[in-house]
Amino acid sequence: KRTMIYLSEETHQGLRKIAFEHNTSIAELIRRAVDRAYGEDIEDIRDMEEEMAKYLADPSSGTSWAQLRPQKKVNV
Numbered sequence: 001k002r003t004m005i006y007l008s009e010e011t012h013q014g015l016r017k018i019a020f021e022h023n024t025s026i027a028e029l030i031r032r033a034v035d036r037a038y039g040e041d042i043e044d045i046r047d048m049e050e051e052m053a054k055y056l057a058d059p060s061s062g063t064s065w066a067q068l069r070p071q072k073k074v075n076v
Contacts, residue, residue, distance in 0.1 A: 005030070 007015070015026045022029075055062050 012026070015029055019026045019029055
């Protein structure tokens, strides 16, 4: 997906230098930085969406509140 961002002149020049040194593009550096910063969050969202789709397709596949809540221990 294509998007547009605005960078300060200083940031752009720094990224140009790094991109040249690593024989890559500024766009690739930005993609890597976003993946590193937000990759785990994006995976969590994707997992949650898959679980929600499964539940909506078959609500009986969900876990009930009774199964989730801690059981009280009986002291004998």
